[in-house]
Amino acid sequence: xxxxxxxxxxxxxxxxxxxxxxxxxxxxxxxxxxxxxxxxxxxxxxxxxxxxxxxxxxxxxxxxxxxxxxxxxxxxxxxxxxxxxxxxxxxxxxxxxxxxxxxxxxxxxxxxxxxxxxxxxxxxxxxxxxxxxxxxxxxxxxxxxxxxxxxxxxxxxxxxxxxxxxxxxxxxxxxxxxxxxxxxxxxxxxxxxxxxxxxxxxxxxxxxxxxxxxxxxxxxxxxxxxxxxxxxxxxxxxxxxxxxxxxxxxxxxxxxxxxxxxxxxxxxxxxxxxxxxxxxxxxxxxxxxxxxxxxxxxxxxxxxxxxxxxxxxxxxxxxxxxxxxxxxxxxxxxxxxxxxxxxxxxxxxxxxxxxxxxxxxxxxxxxxxxxxxxxxxxxxxxxxxxxxxxxxxxxxxxxxxxxxxxxxxxxxxxxxxxxxxxxxxxxxxxxxxxxxxxxxxxxxxxxxxxxxxxxxxxxxxxxxxxxxxxxxxxxxxxxxxxxx
Numbered sequence: 001x002x003x004x005x006x007x008x009x010x011x012x013x014x015x016x017x018x019x020x021x022x023x024x025x026x027x028x029x030x031x032x033x034x035x036x037x038x039x040x041x042x043x044x045x046x047x048x049x050x051x052x053x054x055x056x057x058x059x060x061x062x063x064x065x066x067x068x069x070x071x072x073x074x075x076x077x078x079x080x081x082x083x084x085x086x087x088x089x090x091x092x093x094x095x096x097x098x099x100x101x102x103x104x105x106x107x108x109x110x111x112x113x114x115x116x117x118x119x120x121x122x123x124x125x126x127x128x129x130x131x132x133x134x135x136x137x138x139x140x141x142x143x144x145x146x147x148x149x150x151x152x153x154x155x156x157x158x159x160x161x162x163x164x165x166x167x168x169x170x171x172x173x174x175x176x177x178x179x180x181x182x183x184x185x186x187x188x189x190x191x192x193x194x195x196x197x198x199x200x201x202x203x204x205x206x207x208x209x210x211x212x213x214x215x216x217x218x219x220x221x222x223x224x225x226x227x228x229x230x231x232x233x234x235x236x237x238x239x240x241x242x243x244x245x246x247x248x249x250x251x252x253x254x255x256x257x258x259x260x261x262x263x264x265x266x267x268x269x270x271x272x273x274x275x276x277x278x279x280x281x282x283x284x285x286x287x288x289x290x291x292x293x294x295x296x297x298x299x300x301x302x303x304x305x306x307x308x309x310x311x312x313x314x315x316x317x318x319x320x321x322x323x324x325x326x327x328x329x330x331x332x333x334x335x336x337x338x339x340x341x342x343x344x345x346x347x348x349x350x351x352x353x354x355x356x357x358x359x360x361x362x363x364x365x366x367x368x369x370x371x372x373x374x375x376x377x378x379x380x381x382x383x384x385x386x387x388x389x390x391x392x393x394x395x396x397x398x399x400x401x402x403x404x405x406x407x408x409x410x411x412x413x414x415x416x417x418x419x420x421x422x423x424x425x426x427x428x429x430x431x432x433x434x435x436x437x438x439x440x441x442x443x444x445x446x447x448x449x450x451x452x453x454x455x456x457x458x459x460x461x462x463x464x465x466x467x468x469x470x471x472x473x474x475x476x477x478x479x480x481x482x483x484x
Contacts, residue, residue: 146479147437149192150413151444158186158470159200160236165469167238168230168265170223171455175468178453182405185448185468190441190475197482202233205481206270209316212377213273217308218321219280221387221473224466225319225480226276228473230265233274241268249275249311261307275315279305280325282364285336299336301345301356302363316377317484319436320364323386324465326357358423365427372432380484383428384436384476385421390446390464402464404447414440434483438476448472 162169162176162183171177191197216226234242246252246264253260262277279285284303289295312318325331331338338345338356345351361383368381391400419425420439428435448471450463467473 144192144195145417146192146195146197146482147419147440148194148414148417149190149441151188151408151441152191152412153187154189155187157189157474159202159474160231160234160470162186162236162468162470165231165234165236168234169227169236169469173224173227173450173466173469175450175453175471178450178455180451180453180468184405184407185445185472186470188407188445188475190478195482197478200232200478200481202235206233206267206272208484209272210270211272212316213275213314214317214319215275215277215311215315216319216321217277217279217305218282218319218384219278219323219325220466221324222319222321222384223276223278224469224473225321225384225476226263226274228469229477230274231470232474232477233267239267242266243268245273249277249307251277277305277307279307280322280330281336281360282320282322283360284309288337294335296335296337298339299331300339300342301360302340304364304367312371313376315379317480318368318379318381319384319480320382321384321386322357322361324389326353328353358427361423361427365431365433368433369431381433382436382480382483383424383433385419385424385439387465387467388439388443390449391462392464396461396463396465400464401462402446402449402451403462407447408444409447411444414444416440436476436480436483438479441475442472445472 162174165174176183214229216222216229243266244264245266246260246262249262249264251260251262251264262275264273264275266273281299282305284300284305286298286300286306287295288298330336338351340359345356365383372379372381390402392402394400419435419437420443421437425435425437427433445467446464448467450466450468452462454461454463
């Protein structure tokens with residue numbers, strides 16, 4: 001009996017303990033919901049990036065607008081509390097530490113805003129750090145992408161006069177010498193989002209490039225970039241210290257030719273050489289019958305130009321480009337016959353132009369990559385992306401035009417991370433060849449082409465491929481100089 005009473009007594013005690021534990025659990029749960037829950041949003045906010053409250057609407061790929069995301073699963077009170085805390089946090093945070101939070105509204109067409117006072121000019125330059133690739137960025141940013149940013153007005157532009165740079169600038173691209181009356185396109189600079197963009201100073205750059213050779217190899221847009229750099233380095237003025245050394249590279253004008261295959265100038269004070277060689281396709285061109293001037297020309301898609309192979313070891317900076325000659329009309333007009341592996345590439349079936357271009361771009365990048373370990377200098381190679389055309393209502397030979405004269409009428413910013421030129425981007429990926437990405441930023445500048453103000457003044461003909469100079473190619477060189 002005693003044992004039974006003991007068991008009953010212990011069972012009663014256990015029941016009381018269980019009830020007490022249940023009540024304590026309920027009380028703790030209620031207290032947790034009311035007290036600890038008030039701290040949880042704050043804890044989450046410490047690791048939240050406020051810019052994630054926005055989604056980017058890239059309807060134009062080059063302009064940016066923002067709108068709040070739908071805050072699903074939150075009550076109105078919770079939303080209000082969260083927004084108040086975010087505002088308080090953002091007010092207490094230095095703007096320099098969060099460059100991604102600065103949302104730039106799109107400019108209205110026809111209106112101009114001077115951003116030079118609000119940009120990098122008036123603000124102190126943030127501390128800089130250099131990545132493994134030598135790309136300089138602000139300490140507050142993780143990724144430096146020179147092709148991501150915005151165009152801003154700058155009264156210090158241009159770097160030279162289109163009326164004076166006659167020694168280096170082709171007359172067909174000097175829009176100041178045409179009947180064009182508006183030149184607002186000259187007064188803009190590119191401001192990368194997370195990169196330190198050093199101010200161009202010609203004497204400083206020439207000292208940096210002492211005893212070095214900068215080579216441009218590509219089409220007529222590459223020639224524009226070459227002429228732009230010559231005008232920038234001379235200030236558009238003739239300089240007795242600049243010597244024509246084209247003969248050292250076999251680039252003298254041939255008898256009966258309209259022009260030589262390239263130009264080479266040397267700044268004697270610093271022994272800096274600037275070179276351009278015309279190779280529209282970046283393929284090796286070889287006459288099939290050297291004794292016949294009308295012979296077809298083998299266009300070796302998988303072989304770099306002979307000029308480049310011969311003088312490659314002498315370059316310190318090399319800028320490559322190709323793009324607008326990859327069409328049947330250009331090939332037939334130049335009598336180019338595509339070859340690969342030493343044989344005609346179209347013996348069995350026609351070769352797609354896009355595939356032919358891809359083969360050449362990948363081939364020349366692979367060849368450069370194979371030669372870099374053997375190079376005697378610290379050669380830096382850039383592949384410039386394609387320069388956009390802006391023909392509207394037709395093409396160059398069917399009445400197409402580009403008559404817009406309002407700068408940045410389609411937007412002022414580039415927000416995409418990758419390049420619009422997928423071919424070049426993929427070709428250089430994983431190699432030591434760097435991309436000089438100018439496609440998206442130039443896409444915004446349709447008002448800066450030569451347009452109908454050509455020297456030939458052919459009726460209903462506009463040049464919506466080449467750029468007025470001074471102009472957009474100067475920005476390409478600023479981006480190049482920042483990355484050398």
